[in-house]
Amino acid sequence: MGNKKPATLGWQAVRDEALRRIRARVWQPGDRIPDEADLATELGCARATVNRALRDLAEAGLLERRRRGGTRVPLTPVRKATFSIAIIRQDIEMRGQMPGYRLLSDAVQPVPAPVRARLGPDTPDTMRHVVALHLADGQPYCLEDRWLNPAVVAASVGFDTFSANEWLVQTQSFTAGDLSFHAVSADSALAARLGCEPGAALLAVDRTTRGDRPITAVRLIYAPGHRVETDL
Amino acid sequence: MGNKKPATLGWQAVRDEALRRIRARVWQPGDRIPDEADLATELGCARATVNRALRDLAEAGLLERRRRGGTRVPLTPVRKATFSIAIIRQDIEMRGQMPGYRLLSDAVQPVPAPVRARLGPDTPDTMRHVVALHLADGQPYCLEDRWLNPAVVAASVGFDTFSANEWLVQTQSFTAGDLSFHAVSADSALAARLGCEPGAALLAVDRTTRGDRPITAVRLIYAPGHRVETDL
DNA sequence: AAGTGGTCTAGACCACAAA
DNA sequence: TTGTGGTCTAGACCACTTG
Known part of the structure; x- marks a missing residue:
């Protein structure tokens, strides 16, 4: 008999089998796939195991699940x-380089409109503006330009020797936030701070x-050539 | 009795309670938190429910779990x-714009060293090089510069009217890959294609x-001002 | 109204790593 | 060795949503 032994030894095996069927077009895009109960019977395991496997695939975006509607291949x-x-310092250490830190400025200032737009309507009129440079092996690594809510950060907390980055991550909880990448061209001030050509x-x-209220908005600008990477 | 009713109605409630304890420093950074079994008893639910909750927090990076070592607050x-x-076309549609597509070139060419480095040692000497421009409301949106393994993509598949992006996502399976962001300065050719200033x-x-073998390497270069965003 | 996924339970066994 | 998380099971009830 050419039948494969299911060898269903766990939810990962079930997930892999489902993945195989998706890739082999046994389950075609748009198709509804069998019930959890049917699959459990077919594969010889409990429904909870199938559930775990399919939920995993759904989280990865390879399946769409809806109550009553069943599970479909999108x-x-x-992806x-x-x-x-x-923490930036950790990033640098993981690259095998020596981290450094230099505070450039720290003052309470009126919040520019773009920053206010990012933080939300309940943003204070003035916030603490901290600019610092992170170094790797003595070379500029990234410029940290941060706005902090004074209602959250006591003015007595100084950022002369360590980044607000580290203080925040260990002190402040938050429930929401967002992150975005974009490219900027170095103006002369930026170029001077990062030690690169203007226009780079x-x-x-x-x-x-954000927590209950806005906490911080930060822009990190990296030295030329920097990449942010991930595996899929 | 001043005891809170646990009201443990599900694993999300357990997760929220754990989150509360982390944020309130009831469980301090570095601390080991109680057993799943103990928590289950305390919160009045099954261990599996606690497991689900803590696993969720661990996936989010708010807890570290190790067999025998217990669960700790990192x-x-x-984050x-x-x-x-x-798919790029979908991106454009979701912005409420009209997607467009123009194939710029399609030829088999020797693979440059940087591309080979990204794809791995078993990269063919020559691959199919497809360059195309994506448009949003008729304006350049992003340039797609792609290398395809000819052993994976039949030469008969033309990309005159639709992006290799769409063909691949619906046709090719893969098991591994990576993704990275960086910034580039527009040279004159790039500027002409994207309709922006040189140096932008x-x-x-x-x-x-990659699947068993290299499948594709692609670089997407977006028009000026583009952001890639996400929620945390 | 009924079918499907979402979740809970109580108990069990296993795998791994720390003591 | 032993404690802890990882997972499986069989059954049950619930929530959502589609027909």
Whole structure:
């Protein structure tokens, strides 16, 4: 008999089998796939195991599940990429380089409109504006330009020797936020701080963090050539 | 009795309670938290429910779990950001714009070293090189510069009217890949194609895809000002 | 109204790593 | 060795949503 032994030894095996059927077009895009109960019977395991497997595939975007509607293979699978957001100092250490930090400015200032737009309507009129440079092996690595809600960060907390990055991650909880990548061209001030040519293309990451109220908005601008990478 | 009613109605409630304890420093960074079994008893639910909740938090980077080692609150929580990788045409449609597509070139060419490096050592010497422009409301949106393994894509498949992007996502399976963001400066050729000033800073996304063998490497270069966004 | 996924339970066994 | 998370099971009830 040419039958494969199901060898269903776990939910991963069930997931792999389902993945095989999707890729082999046994289950075609748009198709409804069998019930969890049917699959459990067919594969010789409990329904909970099938559920675990299919839920995993759904989280990865390879299946769409709806109550009563059943499970379907999406016409256009949506892949998901996950990035780890670590402390900058750790990033540098993981590259095998020596981290450094230099505070450039720290003052309470009126919040520019774009920052206010990112943080939401309940943003204070003035916030604490901290600009700092991160170094890797003594070379500029990234410029941190941050706005902090004074109602959240006591003015007594100084960021002379360590990044607000680290303070926040260990002190503040948050429930919401967003993150975006874009490219910026180095103006002369930026070029001077990062030690690159004016006009160089730089990768920028914007991040905002909110709890009950706005906490912080930060823009990280990396030295030329920097990449943010992930596996799929 | 001042005891809170646990009201443990599901694993989400357990997760929220755990989250509350983390944020309230009831469980401090570095601490080991109670057993699943103990928590189950305390919260009045089954261990599987606690497991589900803690696994969820661990996936989000807010807990670290190890067999025999127990569950701990990490000293430095690692936030994870997830991006959806959709078909470019869908991206444009979701922005409420009219998608367009123009094939610029399609030829078998020697593979440049950087592309080979990204795809792995078993990369063919020559691959199919497809360059196309995506349009949004008639304006350049992004340039797609793609290398395809001829052993995977029949030469008879033409990309005159639709992007290789769409063909691949619906036809090819893959098991591994990676993705990275960086910034590039527009040279004159790029500027002409994207209709921007030479020297403009552009966001670029590199993606590679492998199955048993290399499948494709693509670089997407977006028009100026483009952002890739996600919620946290 | 009825079918399907979502979840809970109680108990069990296993795999791994720390003591 | 032993404690802890990882997972499976069989059955049950519930929630959502589609017909």
